[in-house]
Amino acid sequence: MQTFDLADSDLRTLNSTLHAQNDDTNQTAWTIENPKGAHAIACGLDAPIEVTIKGSTGYYSAGMNQQATVNIKGSAGPGVAENMMSGKVVIDGDASQYAGATGHGGLLVVKGNASSRCGISMKGINIVVHGNIGHMSAFMAQSGNLVVCGDAGDALGDSCYEARMFVRGSVKSLGADCEEKEMRPEHLEILKDLLEQAESDAKPEEFKRYGSARNLYNFNIDNAY
């Protein structure tokens, strides 16, 4: 186990040390002490390592992640796991706005609540939020799954493409061109798998599925101002 204390050393040294790990590294377990809300902690990782951050983080933690598992033992600031490609990011507390934005792959788990714009423009990432999500979540979401065990805020899935949204609680309002859809057996399978991976005890049958009504795909004069 490698330990890095941000009270004693700077962030750039930490991130470049983590970037230096490759597929064959023996140093697979890292602990980061005293994050104290610093920005860009454990950004740009690309190795099969597990990093545990012991506290809350600021902007853009675990951004652009590939392969690595990043555990945040507190809450995360704006843009956590932004543009994740693969791997796993787990936040014990809450996530601020645009968590998992533009993510292409991997799994983001928020055990508390996520605020506005969660999964905005997601492109294949899976996101599981144990609590609630804020407004404008999954805006222009293209692919992947957004699973919400609590409630969703205003304008869920506005102008979304082919991402799937599963919400167990209430949805304050749906965004433009987003509608409730039939839950088919294959969706229950996807949900079961994601809930297991995210250590949630919610039942797939308790969720409703939302997705694109596909009316904004092609130019339609009635949609123009």
Added chain:
Amino acid sequence: MCGIVGLFLKDKKLEPELGTMLTDMLVTMTDRGPDSAGIAIYGSDVDSKGKLTVQSDTPDVDFGNLAADLSAHVSGNVTSSQKDTHTVLEMQADQLATARSALKEIRPNVRVMSVGDTLEIYKEVGLPKDVAQRFEVAKMSGSHGIGHTRMATESAVTTMGAHPFNTGSDQCLVHNGSLSNHNSLRRRLRREGVHIETENDTEVGAAYLTWKMQNGSSLSEALESSLEDLDGFFTFVVGTKDGFGVVRDPIACKPAVMAETDQYVAFGSEYRALVNLPGIEDARVWEPEPATVYFWNH
């Protein structure tokens, strides 16, 4: 960007530490806005006394005999306590309005930063660290306070464009964001007879709240109606003589984090600003909801 910090103390034992804690919080937010910085502190309430905090770019010229010169225009004693470019003029609370108009005559270059029973506002161009040092903010005690560090977007970097803005007796406002309808609103408020000094968007926001309250709204009602009438991005933190409030616009893209313990309620643009507060590890930490007015009172 801009950075905001705020601290509302529930535990009186922490009051001597208010200035030190706020300074530390504000300096941490320096990289959110290095243009100017300001701080509003609510100090002790002395019966029937009031304070006029004023600023001058030439303090040696303007502040020399200011208390004595002002005494000729108001009844009762006037004392002056100078810190760098600011001085706090203390007098009978019922003389504050008279003193303010007299000041325009006898010291036309002096600008009023704040008026109230307990409020003092200090603000200048420069880094938070330097501004806090010039006014010895760390030595100040008080029940609550608000700090701001500015990255200017809507108007010039000047003392008068710095935050906090005094919105009425013992009331102040700081803002992170930008208002997009401030020109039309400024014209509307000026037609209503409201005095607005600068081209700054936040001053319009502050004047709007003052005008609402002069027309019978409570502060929280004024904040509620700001959600309707102000267009643009804002996270506002407001201070009153015994309270502290927070409101974010419905889009809520300007960051905000709050923490509450038995000892205090704290606000920071980022969690970083809160990390040195006592007991933060066990505090309830959350992000304030969009379009929701939060308020704490003593």
